[in-house]
Amino acid sequence: MDMNITKILLEWYGDHKRDLPWRKTRDPYLIWVSEIILQQTRVEQGLEYYLNFVDKYPDIRSLARASEQEVLKMWQGLGYYSRARNMLSAAKIIFVDYGGTFPADYNNILKLKGIGQYTAGAIASIAFNQPFPAMDGNVKRVISRLFGVDTPVNSGKGAKRINEILLEMIDHHKPGDFNQAIMEFGALNCKPKNPLCDTCPLSHACQAHLSGRVDKLPVMDRKIKQKRRSFHYLVMLSKNKKELVFMIRKRTGNDIWKNMYDFPELETFESYKNNSRVKLIKTSSVYKHQLTHQLISAKFYIYYFRSLFTVHRSPEYIAIGPGQLDQYPFPRLIDKFIQQELMPEIKKMQD
Ligand code: SF4
Known part of the structure; x- marks a missing residue:
């Protein structure tokens, strides 16, 4: 594995990261809220919801005491409302079972309602400095292009391959920055359409770019019928x-x-x-x-x-x-x- 890629990504992140409120904290609660809001939601839209949400519920205790109707009202317009219902259930569990302190252990984080591998990885790495990858759509796209992974990224096999690559790449000193760097790189540079390959600091190592397959990767399995x-x-x-x-x-x-x-x-x-x-x-x-x-x-x-x-x-x-x-x-x-x-x-x- 070319560790220069990790270094370049971290440098790029230092120069290009957007100034966002959840990047200025290591509070697991605030990171959790931001990660849940940003699933399926663009940063521009999610930012206002995040600010309103943490203003009303600044900590686990205040969220755990809220009513479901109130939390859903805060969430109105964001869609995927089970996210809000699950957050409320998880906050109550953290409040009762963990005395209101967010669990630091990856497996305990993963057991909370509505928290999958992606969110658990993001919280464990950003808040607790643990080397767990956080694999979202942006990350899958970047890795699939960089390493020429042509297995569908929404299949179990594709996700497993990308996870293996991430485990090799992750910076053990700055796992949180690494995860955020790759996500931000996917959102701003290696975008789904019209990625900025001409000015990309990784173009020399990017398999998709070198083989002219940027518009073919990532491959998506579209079996699910609407x-x-x-x-x-x-x-x-x-x-x-x-x-x-x-x-x-x-x-x-x-x-x-x-x-x-x-x-x-x-x-x-x-x-x-x-x-x-x-x-x-x-x-x-x-x-x-x-x-x-x-x-x-x-x-x-x-x-x-x-x-x-x-x-x-x-x-x-x-x-x-x-x-x-x-x-x-x-x-x-x-x-x-x-x-x-x-x-x-x-x-x-x-x-
Ligand atoms: S060269 Fe293009 S496809 Fe490859 S990582 Fe950079 S932006 Fe993405």
Whole structure:
């Protein structure tokens, strides 16, 4: 293994790393929060969430005491909400089983809910200076190109090969800097599209560059089929005294957006015939939302009920007014509809 590569990466990192708040700390809690937020999220978007999150929950104790609804509300718009639910469960365990002190042992870190090998490696190396690799998408791409690994990086075999290379490369004195260097190098220099090969300090050693395969690596296995789902939402408005209210529903099933709120949803929709006490106000445009393995398209039907709805007397449904919207966590697609179509409609009716 050419140890010069490690040296060059560390030097590059010293010169190019972005000034980010979690790079100025070795507090395992803060590193954990930043790593979880940055999974599946770009730094530019994640930064604001990170700052708000650690402002509200500056330590394990404050997070462990929070309610799930509150934490999900903080997470609204970031997606992959199981990350927030798992963080809350893990914080409670650290608080109870470890007296509020983050465990320093890699295997104990790995046992915490929502922490996989990547996050455990990042925390162990950055906060506790232990030589464990942290292999995310950026790292896989960089290693696959540098060493010409053509096994699919999202297969077990590919990940194993990359992990072996990382174990040989990792700097035992600065494992945290090494892991961050390679991730940052992937994000800024060896980017998925248009990597900066012309000015790259590693181009002389890069197998992909030397063999003209930069756009062919990394190889991805695309076996997972995407599920298509169509949601039909019923948005029921009514008046409670003088305030316009609408029904929202807590999603309790074992499905996407668990414990977040949306509207009563139908798989098939039948018209309310000629019921004059119910008026269809608006049928929304189609909203689309791409999840990793699902493509959601949703349509919303806004109805006005002249007498306050009594149909859905179920704990799942809550009647709220616009002033209470900020208390409930909504998936991004639902929030978009509320802001773009429901609120203007309510405003029109109230004026
Ligand atoms: S030469 Fe290009 S492909 Fe190779 S490491 Fe540098 S940026 Fe990445």
